[in-house]
Amino acid sequence: MVQSAMVVAAQGGGQPPINLAQLLLVLVVAWTAGRLASRVGYPSILGELLAGILLGPAVIGLLRPAAGLEAIGELGIILMMLYIGMEIDPRDLRRASVPGLLAAAGGFLVPFGLGYVTVLLFGGTVLEGLFVGISVGVTSLATKSRILVDLRLLDTRIAYVLMAAALLSDTATLVIFAAIIGFVEVGAFDIGGTVLVAAEVVGFFAVTAVLGLLVVPWITRRLRAAAMSDRALDVAIVLSVGLGFAELAELAGLHAILGAFVAGMYLREGVLSHRATHAVSQYVRDISIGFLAPVFFVTVGFEITLDVFDTDLALLVSIIAVATLGKVVGTALFYLPTGHGLREGLTVGAAMNGRGAVEIIVAGIGLELGLISTEVFTILVFMAIATTASVPVLLKLGVEWLRRHGELARSEERRRGVVIVGAGPVARALAHSLMPSRPVTLIDTNPTVTGIARREGLRAITADALHEEELRRSGMDDAGTLLALTTNFEVNVLAAQRAREDFLVPNVRVALGATMSEALGAIVDEVGAEPMLDAPVDVGQWDQLLRGNRARIDTLHVDDDTDAEALLERLRAGRSVFPLTVVRDHDRIPFVLVDELLPGDRVVVVHRVDQDERQQVLE
Structure with a gap:
């Protein structure tokens, strides 16, 4: 022929x-x-x-x-x-x-x-x-x-x-x-x-x-x-x-x-x-x-x-x-x-x-x-x-x-795993916060930060998140969530694209900067990924604050007197704190996947120690 x-x-x-x-x-x-x-x-x-x-x-x-x-x-x-x-x-x-x-x-x-x-x-x-x-x-x-x-x-x-x-x-x-x-x-x-x-x-x-x-x-x-x-x-x-x-x-x-x-x-x-x-x-x-x-x-x-x-x-x-x-x-x-x-x-x-x-x-x-x-x-x-x-x-x-008719069933093999692209201080803090309730894997090309993560008891691999087989090695086949948290916004977007197209990961969230090319924005829209927060996220700045002990991990409690809707909106704005997870009953959920806060919830956040950012958020 x-x-x-x-x-x-x-x-x-x-x-x-x-x-x-x-x-x-x-x-x-x-x-x-x-x-x-x-x-x-x-x-x-x-x-x-x-x-x-x-x-x-x-x-x-x-x-x-x-x-x-x-x-x-x-x-x-x-x-x-x-x-x-x-x-x-x-x-x-x-x-x-x-x-x-x-x-x-x-x-x-x-x-x-x-x-x-x-x-x-x-x-x-x-x-x-x-x-x-x-x-x-x-x-x-x-x-x-x-x-x-x-x-x-x-x-x-x-x-x-x-x-x-x-x-x-x-x-x-x-x-x-x-x-x-x-x-x-x-x-x-x-x-x-x-x-x-x-x-x-x-x-x-x-x-x-x-x-x-x-x-x-x-x-x-x-x-x-x-x-x-x-x-x-x-x-x-x-x-x-x-x-x-x-x-x-x-x-x-x-x-x-x-x-x-x-x-x-x-x-x-x-x-x-x-x-x-x-x-x-x-x-x-x-x-x-x-x-x-x-x-x-x-x-x-x-x-x-x-x-x-x-x-x-x-x-x-x-x-x-x-x-x-x-x-x-x-x-x-x-x-x-x-x-x-x-x-x-x-x-x-x-x-x-x-x-x-x-x-x-x-x-x-x-x-x-x-x-x-x-x-x-x-x-x-x-x-x-x-x-x-x-x-x-x-x-x-x-x-x-x-x-x-209430018959849209979620997969019987529910994908609970979380893959975090990046292994800097913020990514490691997020992994520690999630670890008790779901499997978490960090993936980064930098052997220094992945080595630190492993010494802290986290599962981390030194690999390129833009390659299919290395993502598969990170457990992407069983992952229900990908969180791209590197300081390189292009890597974040391309990793999200690969996770969505090659592994059909349901929940994909990406840390995006204030300035981003139209091409990257088009990829985010095309694959249905969503930004980590409503505002641009400076991952590098938060990493430096944690590395220099100028930020700490804290917990916000949501009770009956809390204006939960307003609190959720302020946390999503990401101006004063970086929200990590929501602790609800015996589960720990990535904050970016939560649609509402309920009485009894606890929100794990990173906030600066040189000013009372925590009180500002609660107010």
Whole structure:
């Protein structure tokens, strides 16, 4: 597939192999449309598809197929699947919850069956039915972080079910797609051909397992031992393995995207160091999702024919209907054995109704191989757009429905851990105040302050909070709260972004300064993080006061005579004291998570000793 695309791209007589002007125009359109879609809470892919349809041959005709675009786009989706594979943790597949497994099964099997039958009823072929079934069965949660943050669902049972279901669904989709491609290569569903296909598939996975678990790690260890490992070599290794596995998949009669996906899963662990893996993963993400893959999704729009609205409108409406109803109802029915109720099952189904990259890629390959018609391909693209657009609306209605009936359940695996980025005096004081009731970990790049923290009996690690694996080592998987308390506000914001996007931490609070760039402010808004206090926080000043014994830890008691609302407002202002925790009954809660103060509460604060700040606050 890759080779043929390259050959086609290189043909064209005296024309250059790549039309650079057209490529530049496609990239500008893709970036602009993707940004607009992201700003309103949808995946950038949706904007890129719509831009390709509106500006392509089907409508305006500003953009047209050009030499080299096909090859660039196909390379983009191969690298994108490599990145997706690197982002999937096999441990998450192993520990996927039973509700997630049931939701994935119902959300895939029911719409798959309905889509397949619908195509046959309208006179389509078996292969068209299979491709439509796969496409309507896919679950893409490309908008998950933004939607879950906006609806405050990150610490709910729904969020964990959705993550597990999407992971299982995408993996199963690629396996089934591989099987279909294998059978197509044989040309008939006879016993001999079936055995041959099965042998090729098994052989592919066996060879990649040996390479991924033994050969590639051995080679990289030898290179590191010879002091030959650097960023450029790490990138070369990852890209070589990804493209090599893609070619192996082609040789086995499968598609290159499956090989790249499998390569990514092997490259995640045991090949490079954690830091190198993360750095290269981000590089692959930037080059694929940020540059090459958008070319594919824009050019997908070039293949659209609007004639389906005249010739196949009934089939288009039927596919969108069975995709939505099959996903929502199928998920809800399979979800019933969990005992979590029909309402929660319907809400999970609504959240799983979005589609994204995988089914568009699958449909595009089906069109390229001549397995589906342009009309069916067009229907699948419009189905993906319509169902993805419905997710925010349907999910919001479902969540409000659950809240009205008191059925919006928090996760059974309640994340009580707290990770504090920074290990200075204020961060250590906060950790000491929280320690009796919940696990706390400090993370800082400065070995001096982490050493002090450990001598004080705190759990502290010397690591970079901007790296995923080091955050995981700090216990971020089990953390319900991240408090970014370094003197570097940029580090605070970027650590918050990583905690939210990579670990879906429900509560993220950030110490922000009086002056902050618009870019950092946009990140805070995008990930749904909140400032530590209402006013800017000078962490460095409070650290100096504690270090010089010019500030001390004290406790404010809230009784029946206290104006609790006014006290809470003054503490949040952060002008005279730095509030740490609220002691309520036998629990200790980070002050930043408290919405109200109750009689009997005790507020642990840091206040200056050179003036009676404590009395000022109480008054």
